[in-house]
Amino acid sequence: MGIFHSLSLYSVAFFIVVIAFIVRGTIGFGSGLIAVASLILLMPVKLAVPLVFLLDLTAALVLGSYDAKQVVWRDVLWVLPFASVGVFIGGFILKKASPGSVTFILGLFILVYVLYALWVKLDKLPKIRTLWAIPLGLLGGLAGSLYGGGGPPLVAYLQLRKLDKRQFRATMQLVAGMNNVLRGILYVALGLLTLPIGLGYLALLPAMLLGLWIGNKVHLRINAKLFQEVVLVVLTLVGLKLMIPV
Known part of the structure; x- marks a missing residue:
C-alpha cells in the first residue's frame, strides 16, 4: 500500500479520508484541512500534503462536473493568477521547511480559520471588490501548497463576492482544481510526489469516493449550520494538538 506499513495504519487513514470528504461533499470545501491535519498525526507532513493533494484534485474534478455551467469566470480570472503565485511560493517553503515548524504553523492556521468562521457575520458585510483577489488569492495558494488547505481564504473571497450556492460551489471547484494541477x-519538479505516495493515493481513492457519496446524501438531510459547527469543534481540537510540543 505504498506509505502504509500496517493494516491498522491504513484503516485509520481510510477513516480519516472518508470523514474529510464527507465534509467536502456536504459543504464544498474543507477536505484538505481536515485530512492533512489528521494524517499528519500518522505520517510526516511532506507525505501527507502530496497524498491529500492527489485526493483533492480528484474530488475537484468529480464535484466540478456537476455545476460547470454555473462558474463565475470574472472571479476565476481575478483570483487564479494570484493563487498560482501563492502555490509556487508555498511549494518551495514546503520543500525547505522543517516538519516541526510546518506542523506548528498548520495548527495556528487552523485556529485562525476557526475564529474567522465563528465570529465573522458574512451576511452583514458588503460585497467586496475584485481587488481583494490579490491578498486572498495569494494566501489561498500559499496555504494550499503548505497544508493542502487553501480553502478558507478562497472561500472568504467567493463568499464576500456574494455568489449564490451553485455559483460558489462551481467556481470554488474550478479554482481549486486548476490550482491543484499547478501544485x-x-x-x-521538487520531488515531493513519489511512487509510494501514488500507491497510497490509489489505496485511499475508494475512501475519498465513499466520503463524497455520503456527503452528497448528508447535504440533503442535515442542518448545514449544525454540521459546520461540529467540523469547527474537530478542527479546534486538531489545531490545538498540532501546536502543543510533543
Missing part, C-alpha cells in the same frame, strides 16, 4: 507540476 502537481511543482510537486513533481
Whole structure:
C-alpha cells in the first residue's frame, strides 16, 4: 500500500479520508484541512500534503462536473493568477521547511480559520471588490501548497463576492482544481510526489469516493449550520494538538 506499513495504519487513514470528504461533499470545501491535519498525526507532513493533494484534485474534478455551467469566470480570472503565485511560493517553503515548524504553523492556521468562521457575520458585510483577489488569492495558494488547505481564504473571497450556492460551489471547484494541477507540476519538479505516495493515493481513492457519496446524501438531510459547527469543534481540537510540543 505504498506509505502504509500496517493494516491498522491504513484503516485509520481510510477513516480519516472518508470523514474529510464527507465534509467536502456536504459543504464544498474543507477536505484538505481536515485530512492533512489528521494524517499528519500518522505520517510526516511532506507525505501527507502530496497524498491529500492527489485526493483533492480528484474530488475537484468529480464535484466540478456537476455545476460547470454555473462558474463565475470574472472571479476565476481575478483570483487564479494570484493563487498560482501563492502555490509556487508555498511549494518551495514546503520543500525547505522543517516538519516541526510546518506542523506548528498548520495548527495556528487552523485556529485562525476557526475564529474567522465563528465570529465573522458574512451576511452583514458588503460585497467586496475584485481587488481583494490579490491578498486572498495569494494566501489561498500559499496555504494550499503548505497544508493542502487553501480553502478558507478562497472561500472568504467567493463568499464576500456574494455568489449564490451553485455559483460558489462551481467556481470554488474550478479554482481549486486548476490550482491543484499547478501544485502537481511543482510537486513533481521538487520531488515531493513519489511512487509510494501514488500507491497510497490509489489505496485511499475508494475512501475519498465513499466520503463524497455520503456527503452528497448528508447535504440533503442535515442542518448545514449544525454540521459546520461540529467540523469547527474537530478542527479546534486538531489545531490545538498540532501546536502543543510533543
